[in-house]
Amino acid sequence: MIKTVKLQDFRNFNELTLNFSSGVTVILGPNASGKTNILEALYLLSTGKSFRARLEEEMINYGGQVARVKGTVVDEKGGSNTGPAITSLEVILTRGKIKVGDDPEKIQNIPRKTLIKNGVSKRLIDFAGKLKVVLFGPWDLDLVTQSPSLRRKFLDTVLSQVDREYRRASLSYEKGLRQRNRLLQRIRDEGVPRTQLAFWNQLLVKNGNYISDKRGEFVDFANKSPGFLDQDFSLIYDASAISSARLERYKEEEVSAATTLVGPHRDDIIFEMRSGKSSKDGKIDLARFGSRGEQRMGVLWLKMAELAFIEKVTNEKPTLLLDDIFSELDHEHREVIFEVSKSQQTIISTADQHYLEKSIEVERVEL
Ligand SMILES: Nc1ncnc2c1ncn2[C@@H]1O[C@H](COP(=O)(O)OP(=O)(O)OP(=O)(O)O)[C@@H](O)[C@H]1O
Ligand SMILES: [Mg+2]
Known part of the structure; x- marks a missing residue:
C-alpha cells in the first residue's frame, strides 16, 4: 500500500505531501482543485504511465521544468522480524532539454522520464507493478459501449500490473506489429521479398499467444466473480488468435491492406448480463440491450473482478483509487462501493461530501 506521496511541480501542485492510512482516505476539494491530478500521480507511481496525458x-x-512524484510503498506481508518492507518509488519528468551555461544556443538533450526504485534507475518493465492499484473514474463508466481498443487497454492494464512477462510480451508485440506492418507496405509498394516476413511472424506468434493466454485467464477468473444485487455479469473473450497457419491464410489480404489482420491487437471482450428481470435463462448482450445504469454496473463488476484478480495472483491487496464516481451512481450502488472500500486501502476523491457514508471511518484530506 502507499504510505506517503510527495509532488513537486506536478500539474497544479508546486509542492504537496500527503500521508495515507491503510483504510479509506477521502480527498475532498472543489472542481479544479487537483483531485484527479493526485490520483494520476499515484497511478504514475504504479504503472510508470499516466492514464490521461497525451504527452x-x-x-x-x-x-516548471521538472516534475517529481515520489512515494513510499509499504509491503505489509514483508519480513516479520525486520518490520514491513518499504520501497521508495520516484518518477521524474522533464521537457527533454536543458540549457547549458548562459549561451542560449547550447541546449542539451536529457531523458524525458526517469523511473527510480530504491534509488536505482529502472526500465519501465522493472519499475511498474510494485504499487498495485485499481483505478475507477467516470471515464470508465462507458467501457461496455466504447471502442474495443479501450477494452484491450483495460486487459493490458490489469495484466501488466501483475506479470512482468506480460509487460515484456506486450512491448515486444507492439514493436513487432509496427515493423511487420511497415514491411507489408514495402512488399506491396516496393516489391520487397515476402521471405522477410518469417522473422516477424515468429515474433508475433510467440508474444501474441502469451498475451491471448493471459487475457483468457483473466476472463475465466472474472466469470467466476459474483455479481451483486440481482445482477450477474459475464464476459466472452472474442479473441483474434494468431498462428502461423492463420497468418498464412490471410497473407494476400494482409499485403494488399498493408496491415496485420489477426492477433490480440484485434481482440475484444463482450459483456453479458443475466438479471432478475430477464427471462429464466436469458443472458443479454449488455452493450446492445442493457440500460445505461446496467452497463455501468457491468463496469463496476469488472473493476471488482480486477481487484480480486490482482489479489489472487500477487497475494497483495491493491489500493483502490476512486475518482469522483459517486455522483454517477445511485444510492444502492454507492453502498456496494462503500462495502468494497472497507477491505483494502482505498483513496476516494469527491467534490461533494454529502456522498460520504457516515458509517465508514475515513481520513480526510481537504484541498
Ligand atoms: N501542467 C499543469 N500545470 C498546472 N496546472 C495544471 C496542469 N495540468 C492541469 N492543470 C490544472 O490542474 C487543475 C486541477 O485539475 P484536476 O483535474 O486534478 O481537478 P479536479 O479536482 O479533479 O477537478 P474536477 O472536480 O473538476 O474533476 C485544473 O485547473 C487544471 O487546469
Ligand atoms: Mg477530477
Missing part, C-alpha cells in the same frame, strides 16, 4: 510533459507544472 507526458503535460504533467509538468506550467511554470
Whole structure:
C-alpha cells in the first residue's frame, strides 16, 4: 500500500505531501482543485504511465521544468522480524532539454522520464507493478459501449500490473506489429521479398499467444466473480488468435491492406448480463440491450473482478483509487462501493461530501 506521496511541480501542485492510512482516505476539494491530478500521480507511481496525458510533459507544472512524484510503498506481508518492507518509488519528468551555461544556443538533450526504485534507475518493465492499484473514474463508466481498443487497454492494464512477462510480451508485440506492418507496405509498394516476413511472424506468434493466454485467464477468473444485487455479469473473450497457419491464410489480404489482420491487437471482450428481470435463462448482450445504469454496473463488476484478480495472483491487496464516481451512481450502488472500500486501502476523491457514508471511518484530506 502507499504510505506517503510527495509532488513537486506536478500539474497544479508546486509542492504537496500527503500521508495515507491503510483504510479509506477521502480527498475532498472543489472542481479544479487537483483531485484527479493526485490520483494520476499515484497511478504514475504504479504503472510508470499516466492514464490521461497525451504527452507526458503535460504533467509538468506550467511554470516548471521538472516534475517529481515520489512515494513510499509499504509491503505489509514483508519480513516479520525486520518490520514491513518499504520501497521508495520516484518518477521524474522533464521537457527533454536543458540549457547549458548562459549561451542560449547550447541546449542539451536529457531523458524525458526517469523511473527510480530504491534509488536505482529502472526500465519501465522493472519499475511498474510494485504499487498495485485499481483505478475507477467516470471515464470508465462507458467501457461496455466504447471502442474495443479501450477494452484491450483495460486487459493490458490489469495484466501488466501483475506479470512482468506480460509487460515484456506486450512491448515486444507492439514493436513487432509496427515493423511487420511497415514491411507489408514495402512488399506491396516496393516489391520487397515476402521471405522477410518469417522473422516477424515468429515474433508475433510467440508474444501474441502469451498475451491471448493471459487475457483468457483473466476472463475465466472474472466469470467466476459474483455479481451483486440481482445482477450477474459475464464476459466472452472474442479473441483474434494468431498462428502461423492463420497468418498464412490471410497473407494476400494482409499485403494488399498493408496491415496485420489477426492477433490480440484485434481482440475484444463482450459483456453479458443475466438479471432478475430477464427471462429464466436469458443472458443479454449488455452493450446492445442493457440500460445505461446496467452497463455501468457491468463496469463496476469488472473493476471488482480486477481487484480480486490482482489479489489472487500477487497475494497483495491493491489500493483502490476512486475518482469522483459517486455522483454517477445511485444510492444502492454507492453502498456496494462503500462495502468494497472497507477491505483494502482505498483513496476516494469527491467534490461533494454529502456522498460520504457516515458509517465508514475515513481520513480526510481537504484541498
Ligand atoms: N501542467 C499543469 N500545470 C498546472 N496546472 C495544471 C496542469 N495540468 C492541469 N492543470 C490544472 O490542474 C487543475 C486541477 O485539475 P484536476 O483535474 O486534478 O481537478 P479536479 O479536482 O479533479 O477537478 P474536477 O472536480 O473538476 O474533476 C485544473 O485547473 C487544471 O487546469
Ligand atoms: Mg477530477
